[in-house]
Amino acid sequence: MASVTVRSSSHDYEVLIGKGLRRNLGEVISSGYTSILVITDSTVQDYYLQDVQESLAEAAPVFSAVVPAGESSKSMGRYEDLLDRCVELKLDRNSLIIALGGGMIGDLAGFVASTYLRGIDYIQMPTTILAHDSSVGGKVAINHPKGKNLIGSFYHPVKVIYDMETIETLPESEIRSGYGEVIKHAFLSDAEWAHRLLKGKLSELSVDQLENDLMRGIQVKASIVEKDEREAGIRKYLNLGHTLAHAIEAELGYGEITHGEAVAVGLLLMMKLSNDLKGAELPLQDYKEWLIRNHYPISVLNRIHPEQMVEKMKLDKKTLRQKINFVLLHELSDPYVVEIEENQLVEHMSLLMNEVSGE
Amino acid sequence: MASVTVRSSSHDYEVLIGKGLRRNLGEVISSGYTSILVITDSTVQDYYLQDVQESLAEAAPVFSAVVPAGESSKSMGRYEDLLDRCVELKLDRNSLIIALGGGMIGDLAGFVASTYLRGIDYIQMPTTILAHDSSVGGKVAINHPKGKNLIGSFYHPVKVIYDMETIETLPESEIRSGYGEVIKHAFLSDAEWAHRLLKGKLSELSVDQLENDLMRGIQVKASIVEKDEREAGIRKYLNLGHTLAHAIEAELGYGEITHGEAVAVGLLLMMKLSNDLKGAELPLQDYKEWLIRNHYPISVLNRIHPEQMVEKMKLDKKTLRQKINFVLLHELSDPYVVEIEENQLVEHMSLLMNEVSGE
Ligand SMILES: NC(=O)c1ccc[n+]([C@@H]2O[C@H](COP(=O)([O-])OP(=O)(O)OC[C@H]3O[C@@H](n4cnc5c(N)ncnc54)[C@H](O)[C@@H]3O)[C@@H](O)[C@H]2O)c1
Ligand SMILES: NC(=O)c1ccc[n+]([C@@H]2O[C@H](COP(=O)([O-])OP(=O)(O)OC[C@H]3O[C@@H](n4cnc5c(N)ncnc54)[C@H](O)[C@@H]3O)[C@@H](O)[C@H]2O)c1
Ligand SMILES: [Zn+2]
Ligand SMILES: [Zn+2]
Numbered sequence: 236m237a238s239v240t241v242r243s244s245s246h247d248y249e250v251l252i253g254k255g256l257r258r259n260l261g262e263v264i265s266s267g268y269t270s271i272l273v274i275t276d277s278t279v280q281d282y283y284l285q286d287v288q289e290s291l292a293e294a295a296p297v298f299s300a301v302v303p304a305g306e307s308s309k310s311m312g313r314y315e316d317l318l319d320r321c322v323e324l325k326l327d328r329n330s331l332i333i334a335l336g337g338g339m340i341g342d343l344a345g346f347v348a349s350t351y352l353r354g355i356d357y358i359q360m361p362t363t364i365l366a367h368d369s370s371v372g373g374k375v376a377i378n379h380p381k382g383k384n385l386i387g388s389f390y391h392p393v394k395v396i397y398d399m400e401t402i403e404t405l406p407e408s409e410i411r412s413g414y415g416e417v418i419k420h421a422f423l424s425d426a427e428w429a430h431r432l433l434k435g436k437l438s439e440l441s442v443d444q445l446e447n448d449l450m451r452g453i454q455v456k457a458s459i460v461e462k463d464e465r466e467a468g469i470r471k472y473l474n475l476g477h478t479l480a481h482a483i484e485a486e487l488g489y490g491e492i493t494h495g496e497a498v499a500v501g502l503l504l505m506m507k508l509s510n511d512l513k514g515a516e517l518p519l520q521d522y523k524e525w526l527i528r529n530h531y532p533i534s535v536l537n538r539i540h541p542e543q544m545v546e547k548m549k550l551d552k553k554t555l556r557q558k559i560n561f562v563l564l565h566e567l568s569d570p571y572v573v574e575i576e577e578n579q580l581v582e583h584m585s586l587l588m589n590e591v592s593g594e
Numbered sequence: 595m596a597s598v599t600v601r602s603s604s605h606d607y608e609v610l611i612g613k614g615l616r617r618n619l620g621e622v623i624s625s626g627y628t629s630i631l632v633i634t635d636s637t638v639q640d641y642y643l644q645d646v647q648e649s650l651a652e653a654a655p656v657f658s659a660v661v662p663a664g665e666s667s668k669s670m671g672r673y674e675d676l677l678d679r680c681v682e683l684k685l686d687r688n689s690l691i692i693a694l695g696g697g698m699i700g701d702l703a704g705f706v707a708s709t710y711l712r713g714i715d716y717i718q719m720p721t722t723i724l725a726h727d728s729s730v731g732g733k734v735a736i737n738h739p740k741g742k743n744l745i746g747s748f749y750h751p752v753k754v755i756y757d758m759e760t761i762e763t764l765p766e767s768e769i770r771s772g773y774g775e776v777i778k779h780a781f782l783s784d785a786e787w788a789h790r791l792l793k794g795k796l797s798e799l800s801v802d803q804l805e806n807d808l809m810r811g812i813q814v815k816a817s818i819v820e821k822d823e824r825e826a827g828i829r830k831y832l833n834l835g836h837t838l839a840h841a842i843e844a845e846l847g848y849g850e851i852t853h854g855e856a857v858a859v860g861l862l863l864m865m866k867l868s869n870d871l872k873g874a875e876l877p878l879q880d881y882k883e884w885l886i887r888n889h890y891p892i893s894v895l896n897r898i899h900p901e902q903m904v905e906k907m908k909l910d911k912k913t914l915r916q917k918i919n920f921v922l923l924h925e926l927s928d929p930y931v932v933e934i935e936e937n938q939l940v941e942h943m944s945l946l947m948n949e950v951s952g953e
Contacts (some may be wrong), residue, residue: 244603311674322740350709353735353746376712381681387712388747 237450241371241457243391244464250371250395250453252446257283257360257398260290264358264394268295268331272324274317274344275335278304279362282404287335287360295331298324302343306489309343309378311386317347332357334392337409338369338494342387345375349390359392362401364413365495367449368420370395372460383481383489389465395453399446408493410437411531415495418525419475419502420452423459426567433521437529472570475562476501479584482547486539492532499531507587509563512579517564523591533591541584545577596809600730600816602750603823609730609812611805615757616642616719619649622755623717627654627690631683633676633703634694637663638721641763646694646719654690657683661702665848668702668737670745676706691716693751696768697728697853701746704734708749718751721760723772724854726808727779729754731819742840742848748824754812758805767852769796770890774854777884778834778861779811782818785926792880796888831929834921835860838943841906845898851891858890866946868922871938876923882950892950900943904936 236253251263271291275284280301291297300320302308326332334344334357341359348357359370376387405413414437421429428451435444456473463470480501483492506522509515526533548559558574565571595612610622630650634643639660650656659679661667685691693703693716700718707716718729735746764772773796780788787810794803815832822829839860842851865881868874885892907918917933924930 311677315670318738318745322738322744350705350745350747352744353733353748374712379677379681385681385711386677386709388709389712 237446239450239453239457241391241395242461243373245391246393248392248394250397250457252397252399252450252453254399254442256396257286257401258290260287260396261293263396264291264294264331266294267329268356269327269329270296270298270324271331271333272321272326273297273299273333273335274302274340274347275299276302276304276308276337276340279336279340279401283335283362283398283401287333302340304339306339306378309339309376311377311379313343314346314377317343318351321347321351326351326355328352328355330355331393333360334358334370335360335362336366337361337363338366341366341369342374342376342384345390345392346377346387349375349388354390356393357390359395361395361397363405363409364402364445364449365409365416365493367397367413367452368416368456370397371453371456373464397449399442399449402445403442407438407530408496410440411499411529412493412495414448414529415476415493415497415499415502415531417448417452419473419498420455422502422564422567423472423475423570424455424568425451429567430518430521433518433525435525471572472562475564475570476505478548478551478559478561479504479544481551482544483535483539485547485551486543487535492535496532497535499526500533500535503533503591504584504587505561505563507583508561508575508580509565511583511586512575513563513565513573515563515565517567536588536591541581541588544584545580548580596805598809598812598816600750600754601820602732604750605752607751607753609754609756609816611756611758611809611812613758613801615755616645616760617649619646619755620651620653623650623653623690623753625653626688627715628686628688629655629657629683630690630692631680631685632656632658632692632694633661633699633706634658635661635663635667635696635699638695638699638760642694642721642757642760646692661699663698665698665737668698668735670736670738672702673705673736676702677710680706680710685710685714687711687714689714690752692719693717693729694719694721695725696720696722697725700725700728701733701735701743704749704751705736705746708734708747713749715752716749718754720754720756722764722768723761723804723808724768724775724852726756726772726811727775727815729756730812730815732823756808758801758808761801761804766797766889767855769799770858770888771852771854773807773888774835774852774856774858774861774890776807776811778832778857779814781861781923781926782831782834782929783814783927784810788926789877789880792877792884794884830931831921834923834929835864837907837910837918837920838863838903840910841903842894842898844906844910845902846894851894855891856894858885859892859894862892862950863943863946864920864922866942867920867934867939868924870942870945871934872922872924872932874922874924876926895947895950898947900940900947903943904939907939 332348361370373391376384379385476498480497506517506519691707720729732750735743738744839856865876865878
């Protein structure tokens with residue numbers, strides 16, 4: 236078992252990573268809670284809810300609440316239902332909520348915990364690779380019909396417990412999705428790590444490699460959010476690849492492509508802009524090959540229109556100007572924010588589309 | 595114009611008190627907001643919304659949202675409507691929400707501000723006396739059908755702007771309600787101030803006296819919450835008089851008696867217990883006369899049953915034990931928390947009821 240400590244403005248918390256942690260929760264969760272509510276989704280429930288409940292049985296009375304799997308549960312309606320359940324179960328200030336699932340559950344259950352009785356303790360138990368990103372940093376939220384994550388708080392968990400074994404049941408597309416954020420964290424922090432990743436194949440990943448990658452990803456995320464909890468400055472670097480990703484997700488409709496896959500495609504444009512416009516020498520060719528080798532859906536680039544993408548980006552950034560802020564890299568591990576002209580964006584997106592068409 | 599600075603874990607903020615401040619908001623609100631949403635209730639709207647909007651006209655585009663007056667607007671439904679309105683108006687991270695009204699509006703609008711885009715700036719503009727209490731300290735919330743303030747956050751305003759002139763339109767019952775919390779703040783902090791208040795009559799209050807009382811009340815509240823923002827310790831003292839108050843409100847149904855009136859009656863029991871059980875010498879007789887002189891509804895004591903009250907108290911405190919925690923006073927300005935046996939409580943409540951019956 237490995238662990239990292241994350242500092243936040245309200246308290247420090249530990250991230251534990253190891254195999255089988257879900258079966259030993261009694262040992263890693265502080266005692267003294269009056270009751271525990273495990274919030275999970277319908278898919279994760281089938282795999283892991285029973286283990287979690289059993290390993291908590293000695294700690295306190297344990298209840299559960301299950302929402303349908305999928306992004307559409309991150310809604311006002313589910314939020315209200317869950318609050319009703321907290322009230323009905325008479326959870327009090329000394330109760331604990333456990334978010335057992337991917338980023339959807341982490342964001343939803345975390346928002347419930349942040350507002351029930353003005354905030355009670357919660358623990359993140361991520362079960363996806365992507366959730367190595369979402370479980371650290373304290374951003375919790377639900378979606379509004381008009382946009383993602385419009386309603387939420389900054390509210391840190393008291394602990395993050397990452398059971399590596401739960402990753403084993405993850406479908407391929409979710410592994411790809413999670414590695415979109417892993418490779419982002421590598422690009423932001425460490426050229427050597429990035430190069431090692433680019434040589435690999437996700438289907439041949441060992442559990443130890445995975446554990447190592449997640450731990451490092453969490454360290455990168457933690458060290459950035461510790462310095463800028465409320466995204467006034469450098470936390471923006473975490474948006475590497477996300478400007479195009481959000482536009483693609485909005486254009487195709489959520490669900491057509493996973494978030495991390497969209498980020499992975501966004502990182503390709505980031506590299507192109509960094510190299511062609513700003514003279515960097517990022518390993519664009521290696522990265523493209525990695526995407527193809529691992530079946531990332533780069534063909535979406537043939538289904539979008541550069542001008543429409545730019546319009547979506549402006550909407551996302553709420554800007555009326557002709558320039559859009561991008562996070563780019565001088566070189567691997569050296570991010571910066573820069574404004575890019577609309578017409579340059581359209582041009583380089585078109586060039587990129589030509590390069591990948593037929594791949 | 596007077597001012598107090600309140601320190602919180604996230605930032606310091608100023609409370610400004612003065613006459614006519616609503617007409618000079620452009621001078622006291624920082625510039626640079628992209629837009630401003632004023633949230634108010636249907637009664638306050640008629641009196642003051644136009645003044646506020648006009649005085650902000652130069653600062654930024656100003657919008658408004660009005661909810662029906664009354665506690666029932668502090669609901670999940672109104673909260674959702676207001677979030678929809680924020681989205682519809684495209685409020686962004688640099689927008690400002692102003693809560694113009696009593697404690698109901700402050701709690702509701704503050705909760706909206708705390709969760710829209712994970713928290714945007716808001717200003718409290720209290721228009722009731724009671725709101726001298728609610729506008730400071732960062733507690734924001736909405737009600738759940740099963741209980742008051744069950745859903746909310748700790749989230750401090752960037753400023754509190756208290757226009758004394760707005761108090762002039764307050765109905766008598768709301769003045770009484772507000773002074774229930776004022777006298778609580780006096781009892782908690784300063785014997786001399788308390789004795790001066792007990793000599794007075796609310797209907798003969800001058801604006802200067804009122805301003806002075808509110809300023810001092812805010813200082814008491816601020817100094818306590820600065821030391822214990824999340825109610826781990828001494829913030830509990832602010833519950834002086836509230837154990838019985840909550841039981842009375844729950845018994846009679848909200849709306850039958852105002853919150854501050856219930857607190858004023860609760861303070862009478864607090865005095866009785868402090869004196870009779872713990873040997874204090876609080877001015878119980880003077881206080882009773884003050885209540886009668888100012889038409890506080892002490893006759894509610896003849897409509898309640900001590901045993902039922904104790905049951906409600908146990909429910910409120912979520913205790914299954916035979917003892918209930920009370921805040922009492924050794925002497926004026928010297929609060930402490932103590933457990934009181936159920937049967938002693940019933941006995942002294944009955945004694946008190948006999949003493950006031952016929953008054
Ligand atoms: N808070 C943050 O900082 C942050 C950061 C990034 C993403 N997010 C949010 O995270 C969400 C995406 O996270 P996600 O990709 O984990 O989505 P998710 O939680 O919806 O999980 C993806 C799918 O995998 C299934 N699943 C989860 N664990 C499984 C397991 N162990 N075995 C088999 N199936 C499993 C889920 O049921 C779901 O169908 C989005 O809502 C996004 O906004 C938040
Ligand atoms: N957050 C806290 O720390 C805290 C502390 C105490 C109370 N509260 C909350 O505050 C609320 C009670 O506050 P309140 O008593 O101010 O209630 P309120 O806001 O409902 O106001 C009482 C009535 O007075 C009217 N009113 C307000 N200003 C007026 C004015 N200037 N002229 C004429 N009429 C006016 C309102 O329309 C309403 O009908 C409750 O919801 C309570 O839970 C919160
Ligand atoms: Zn992301
Ligand atoms: Zn009160």
